[in-house]
Amino acid sequence: MDVRAWMEPDPPTVLATTPVEEAQKLAQDLGLALVLVVDEEGRLVGFLTRKALDAAPKPDLPAGKLAAQPTVVLQADDPVERALALLVDRYAVLPVLEGERLVGVITRGGALRALVRMTGLGEEGTRIRLRLGDHREIYRVLEVLSRNDLELVSVTRSGEGEVVLHVRGLSDKEGLMRELKEALG
Known part of the structure; x- marks a missing residue:
């Protein structure tokens, strides 16, 4: 923008x-x-x-x-x-x-x-916080989101290496978190 x-x-x-x-x-x-x-x-x-x-x-x-x-x-x-x-x-x-x-x-x-617009604040969806060890791990995360047919609203990061994904269409957060944990090893 x-x-x-x-x-x-x-x-x-x-x-x-x-x-x-x-x-x-x-x-x-x-x-x-x-x-x-x-x-x-x-x-x-x-x-x-x-x-x-x-x-x-x-x-x-x-x-x-x-x-x-x-x-x-x-x-x-x-x-x-x-x-x-x-x-x-x-x-x-x-x-x-x-x-x-x-x-x-x-x-x-x-x-x-x-x-507000870039981060999707105020929009419906779920925020998922992840700590990634390597910058390439985000690609594995995106593959998992794609397999689960989730819409990615935004990706933000904190200074401490935490990534926050704002997604839409999630019905089973616990299941997704298990799948992400598996994908990230």
Whole structure:
């Protein structure tokens, strides 16, 4: 999945030539923590935080003169996992570009919705936790799932070598666990 599927398209922006006081009004009216600044072609110039807007030396100063350059931007076709990694600790929102043109933003909320979808959270099914000794053992696990005509919703792993399989169509978990134990030796 790419960022495009989870971004908020066409975020509110101001032109680089827009007076800071207009950018400040936009931020207040829409409850924005920051305002994105673009040029006439829609290319990202930078952003203005509420703090920067409030501290502007002159209200008629062009927004582009005060805009800070973003340290990180995403491309619309970047994997959403990249956005998740960046948003988890450091950023609340990231601009999304196609080439140089701003096409959206991805927020923590959008990234979390992607994570929920990728892991199948909230979907019916059974979770099976396994500790695999060798990375190739997953293929034997998949063979067992296939023989039992189970639908694999997602595979996740923890840092401790545990793999969590989310499957649909399971009626006999104990039987499946015996079969998996046999297959894994």
